[in-house]
Amino acid sequence: MTMQWTALVALLVVTVALAVGWRATQGRARTTPQVADAGHDGGADWADVLASAGTTLGERATFLQLSAEVCSSCRSTARTLGDLAAATPGVVHVEIDVDDRPDLVRATRMLRTPTVLVLDPDGAEAARASGAMTPAQARTALTAVEGARTAGRTS
Amino acid sequence: MTDNRTTTAPAGIDPRGPRVAAGVTAVLLAVVVLLGASQAALVLLTVVAVSFLPGAVRGPQATWQAWLFRVLVRPRLGPPDHLEDPRPPRFAQLVGLVVTAVGVVAGFAGALAVVPWAAAVAFVAAALNAAVGLCLGCELYLLGRRLRPSA
Secondary structure: OHHHHHHHHHHHHHHHHHHHHHHHHOOOOEEOOOOOOOOOHHHOOHHHHHHHOOOOOOOOEEEEEEEOOOOHHHHHHHHHHHHHHHHOOOEEEEEEEOOOOHHHHHHHOOOOOOEEEEEOOOOOEEEEEEOOOOHHHHHHHHHHHHHHHHHHHHO | OEEOOOOOOOOOEOOHHHHHHHHHHHHHHHHHHHHOOOHHHHHHHHHHHHHHHHHHHOOHHHOHHHHHHHHHHHHHOOOOOOOEOOHHHHHHHHHHHHHHHHHHHHHHOOOOOHHHHHHHHHHHHHHHHHHHOOOHHHHHHHHHHHHOOOO
């Protein structure tokens, strides 16, 4: 029985480590490295994708959210980003179901839903986040896009 | 502005229900791990696997763990701040069913050693769901799509 208790304790340690690691990745936006050839990586033209979803690029930023039906974090993230877009002029939020556009899953090489691409006004991917996003993380992602653009202009 | 694809979502459920239910399931799975590679562990894992069945087929509200939540826990809580689509937790029930069924089938085929391992994997998922709200549909759905031929 001692061995089983040891197994259970080890299992709890693994579970806690996974919980901490998983939470740390939730919703944190990472700046997308800019490739020298600023073409379309993987062949996705985001302006076209937005047009097919019935909208256009935001003047400040566009949150393109890729979601799935079986994803509960997608709903909370959609509420968060929808509120931010409603309150911030020039910011657009679009949600697309991965079952409608499996090509985008391949183009972005995304592994989980929701994956949120933060597009700059030219439609280039400036940052990316996956997992549930808090309002604070969404605002940080927005400023990161604008910071990257300012830095790009001065250099 | 937000452009949402309007889907006909089923009626919302209290999001705390599936998490409390996952906590109950996690405790049972921890007991399976403690019972080790034994007949008793196989019996209990079978109970857990069968408990996932109505959740995977009809939705997370259909399990006895959800019934416990409604009868014992929810009357003591305030109303939820939002309701949740039942489809993501139903997907999680399906994942739980598959993982525990592997252990049950192996156990009845004579490989009792598989029983605590299947319980351990299911325990991690259930405990993470209960403790930090891990959403299995978010993590596994795209992986499942990839494994499906010509998806």
